[in-house]
Amino acid sequence: MWERVGVILRKEFIQTLSNPRMRFLLFLPPVLQLVVFGYAVTLDVDHARIAWMDMDNTPQSRALLAKFEGSGRFDIVATPRSEQDVQRVLDASDAHAVVRVLPGFARDLARGRSTEVQILVDGTNSNTASLVSSYAASVIASFSAEEGPKPQGFGAAAATSGRIPMTAGLVTPRSRVWFNPDLRSRNYFVPGVAANILMMITLMLTGQAIIREKEVGTMEQLMVTPMRPIELMLGKTLPFALVGMIDLLIITGAALLLFRIPFRGNFLLLLICAVPFLMTSLGAGLFLSTVSQTQQQANMMSFFFTTPAFMLSGFTFPIRNMPVVVQYLTYLNPLRYFMEIVRGVFLKGVGIEILWPKMLALAVYGVVILGLSALRFRKTLD
Amino acid sequence: MSYRRTKAIFIKELHHITRDARSLALALAMPVMMLLLYGYALSLDVDHIQTLIYDQDGTEASRDLMRQFQGSRYFDVAGFVNNYADIQRGIDTNRILVGVVIPRDFSRDLRSGHTANVQIIVDGSDSNTAAIAMGYAESIVRNYSAEAGVDLQNFRGRHLPPPIDARMRVWYNSSLESKNYVVPGLIAVILMIIAGQLTSLTVAREWEMGTMEQILSTPLRPAEMVLGKMLAYFVVGFTDSAIALIVGVTIFAVPFRGSILTLAVSTCVFLCGTLFWGIFISAGCRTQVAAYQLGMLSSFLPGFLLSGFVFALDTMPKAIQVISVIVPARYFVTIVKAIFLKGVGIGQLWNQLAYLVVFGTIVFWRTVRRMNQKVT
Numbered sequence: 001m002w003e004r005v006g007v008i009l010r011k012e013f014i015q016t017l018s019n020p021r022m023r024f025l026l027f028l029p030p031v032l033q034l035v036v037f038g039y040a041v042t043l044d045v046d047h048a049r050i051a052w053m054d055m056d057n058t059p060q061s062r063a064l065l066a067k068f069e070g071s072g073r074f075d076i077v078a079t080p081r082s083e084q085d086v087q088r089v090l091d092a093s094d095a096h097a098v099v100r101v102l103p104g105f106a107r108d109l110a111r112g113r114s115t116e117v118q119i120l121v122d123g124t125n126s127n128t129a130s131l132v133s134s135y136a137a138s139v140i141a142s143f144s145a146e147e148g149p150k151p152q153g154f155g156a157a158a159a160t161s162g163r164i165p166m167t168a169g170l171v172t173p174r175s176r177v178w179f180n181p182d183l184r185s186r187n188y189f190v191p192g193v194a195a196n197i198l199m200m201i202t203l204m205l206t207g208q209a210i211i212r213e214k215e216v217g218t219m220e221q222l223m224v225t226p227m228r229p230i231e232l233m234l235g236k237t238l239p240f241a242l243v244g245m246i247d248l249l250i251i252t253g254a255a256l257l258l259f260r261i262p263f264r265g266n267f268l269l270l271l272i273c274a275v276p277f278l279m280t281s282l283g284a285g286l287f288l289s290t291v292s293q294t295q296q297q298a299n300m301m302s303f304f305f306t307t308p309a310f311m312l313s314g315f316t317f318p319i320r321n322m323p324v325v326v327q328y329l330t331y332l333n334p335l336r337y338f339m340e341i342v343r344g345v346f347l348k349g350v351g352i353e354i355l356w357p358k359m360l361a362l363a364v365y366g367v368v369i370l371g372l373s374a375l376r377f378r379k380t381l382d
Numbered sequence: 383m384s385y386r387r388t389k390a391i392f393i394k395e396l397h398h399i400t401r402d403a404r405s406l407a408l409a410l411a412m413p414v415m416m417l418l419l420y421g422y423a424l425s426l427d428v429d430h431i432q433t434l435i436y437d438q439d440g441t442e443a444s445r446d447l448m449r450q451f452q453g454s455r456y457f458d459v460a461g462f463v464n465n466y467a468d469i470q471r472g473i474d475t476n477r478i479l480v481g482v483v484i485p486r487d488f489s490r491d492l493r494s495g496h497t498a499n500v501q502i503i504v505d506g507s508d509s510n511t512a513a514i515a516m517g518y519a520e521s522i523v524r525n526y527s528a529e530a531g532v533d534l535q536n537f538r539g540r541h542l543p544p545p546i547d548a549r550m551r552v553w554y555n556s557s558l559e560s561k562n563y564v565v566p567g568l569i570a571v572i573l574m575i576i577a578g579q580l581t582s583l584t585v586a587r588e589w590e591m592g593t594m595e596q597i598l599s600t601p602l603r604p605a606e607m608v609l610g611k612m613l614a615y616f617v618v619g620f621t622d623s624a625i626a627l628i629v630g631v632t633i634f635a636v637p638f639r640g641s642i643l644t645l646a647v648s649t650c651v652f653l654c655g656t657l658f659w660g661i662f663i664s665a666g667c668r669t670q671v672a673a674y675q676l677g678m679l680s681s682f683l684p685g686f687l688l689s690g691f692v693f694a695l696d697t698m699p700k701a702i703q704v705i706s707v708i709v710p711a712r713y714f715v716t717i718v719k720a721i722f723l724k725g726v727g728i729g730q731l732w733n734q735l736a737y738l739v740v741f742g743t744i745v746f747w748r749t750v751r752r753m754n755q756k757v758t
Contacts, residue, residue, distance in 0.1 A: 041693045042697055043694075044510065090553055123553055179505060216590070295674070296580070303575070304415065311420075317423075318511050322424065343507055
């Protein structure tokens with residue numbers, strides 16, 4: 001039996017690797033996704049572009065401007081003079097937000113009256129908008145803490161009562177960020193790419209390898225050989241499992257060397273977890289090949305499999321933001337577990353003691369999906 | 383260029399599409415699936431942040447601060463703990479995102495006018511959620527601080543003004559829902575998928591099946607073949623965007639402020655360009671696998687990642703921004719979002735549209751040349 005598996009394995013390797021374009025395509029997607037998610041795609045806002053409309057024009061309002069400029073998070077790109085200017089700046093997406101200091105800002109401040117600063121945020125990108133508005137609010141809050149509570153007599157009173165004058169507000173939040181202190185989205189995305197690529201490559205290639213035989217008509221030729229379904233199946237899945245594993249190694253290497261993603265856990269554990277995960281995606285690929293007749297159908301079906309799997313795995317969209325019903329649905333998604341494992345191992349350095357429920361779930365899914373698909377595959381062959 | 387021959391190839395290709403009922407059904411179901419995912423399931427909006435509170439102080443003041451967290455719509459207080467280890471465990475198992483630690487001398491510092499610290503621990507693995515959650519937590523503490531300051535001064539019989547108020551006003555998407563931002567751009571992504579998945583196969587399939595030789599023996603000219611094939615998929619693509627528009631506006635209540643005509647015109651222009659691109663890819667590949675991979679890599683991936691559909695372009699590195707200049711989806715996403723959310727008319731969009739026209743023309747010309755070369 002192993003001899004025959006070896007034959008089909010070799011045939012599959014020759015077929016995929018002899019074609020230079022195929023060779024190129026096997027390893028291009030991982031590289032491309034790595035570059036895009038490592039360098040390009042980011043949800044962080046480092047430099048928010050704001051327009052500054054100063055209707056007060058006093059030392060105080062300029063001090064607020066200096067505070068914004070000094071925070072290192074804002075670039076002032078325009079100074080609109082009128083309502084029309086504001087409208088134009090936001091319509092053309094030149095600025096993320098417009099800060100408007102109203103007339104009487106300094107006067108109110110000096111009299112100890114409450115005053116306000118208007119911030120008009122372009123909400124089209126809700127994510128950028130909430131980051132920008134929270135940065136702006138925190139600049140104003142700290143300006144307010146420094147400049148605001150200085151009514152007459154307060155400093156004197158503080159001095160006479162022997163208390164330390166308040167310079168920075170009463171309660172200061174001290175934030176500590178764990179695992180990813182610089183808050184770089186790259187650290188979050190790149191490990192996810194590993195999980196993602198593993199699924200895409202194995203699922204698609206397995207499905208297509210079988211469908212191609214059907215479509216071109218060589219399946220009949222294979223059937224008349226003494227090859228048994230199980231051998232055909234092994235021969236059609238093992239090469240791609242191997243390709244997937246190599247991709248995983250490449251991505252991990254690139255993540256560590258190129259992107260300097262921290263790797264705090266155990267690599268062996270990651271490899272072990274990849275096995276049941278591969279079983280799920282190879283199983284899905286087999287299943288795909290039993291329900292499609294043409295390569296086009298297989299492509300479309302695999303798109304219908306991978307897109308929800310990818311989107312509902314927490315890769316770019318956090319699961320905790322989803323509606324509760326959908327959150328339960330994600331428990332049916334093997335990629336979800338593998339994503340958590342990959343990130344846990346990379347960023348948090350957690351081990352089996354934390355990850356075992358996820359590993360268990362993956363193992364169950366792996367056996368069930370691969371088993372059922374294999375049964376179905378056998379049936380369609382007979 | 384003959385109208386009759388173009389029509390013949392158009393009808394032949396339509397037959398191809400309708401004969402494969404499963405693929406067609408999937409192509410038409412795809413916008414619905416994408417809308418369900420992006421309109422309903424996926425969101426970058428951070429609320430219900432699972433939070434653990436470790437109150438070392440246990441006084442009226444610290445409980446007051448805790449109530450601020452409990453009352454906030456952004457935070458769900460999942461429980462109260464008595465040590466750091468529980469917070470650590472909660473974060474390790476992904477159960478919570480934020481831990482708030484109120485130190486032992488919190489109320490004493492507060493009463494004596496010292497600066498009291500509140501520690502906020504955030505799981506940073508998801509940098510975006512972490513940054514937003516941290517912003518919310520800090521603003522709760524600052525607000526509390528401001529109120530406590532006023533209370534303290536009033537208690538001492540002095541008047542302290544309330545701090546400067548930052549008045550936020552959000553334009554275009556005032557509820558800050560990511561679906562309003564994402565669903566319009568989805569039309570572009572769906573069309574890119576059609577181009578990548580269906581069109582990229584049309585010529586490669588003819589080669590793989592051996593029907594290309596038959597076509598070559600007819601008087602059909604390359605330009606007619608390209609145009610005929612494009613038009614057939616144009617029908618599918620245009621139906622898909624109509625489905626996306628109708629479902630997006632009616633079921634997901636995405637605001638539509640612009641003109642439907644402007645949208646239709648720019649969709650046609652963009653669709654022609656991307657479909658030509660799909661055929662261009664297909665003309666260069668002899669196998670469907672290669673054509674599919676190349677098609678998805680060159681249309682879907684940039685359309686998804688470098689178009690500003692979800693990931694804002696202006697926060698990307700300069701080099702990538704330069705690359706994205708050639709991605710047609712980028713211009714179409716800008717157009718669609720502006721029409722949906724800002725209600726901007728053709729006057730402010732013509733340069734984007736002009737690029738799409740240029741792109742379509744160049745790709746059409748290159749495709750015809752490539753077909754010519756293949757034939758000879």
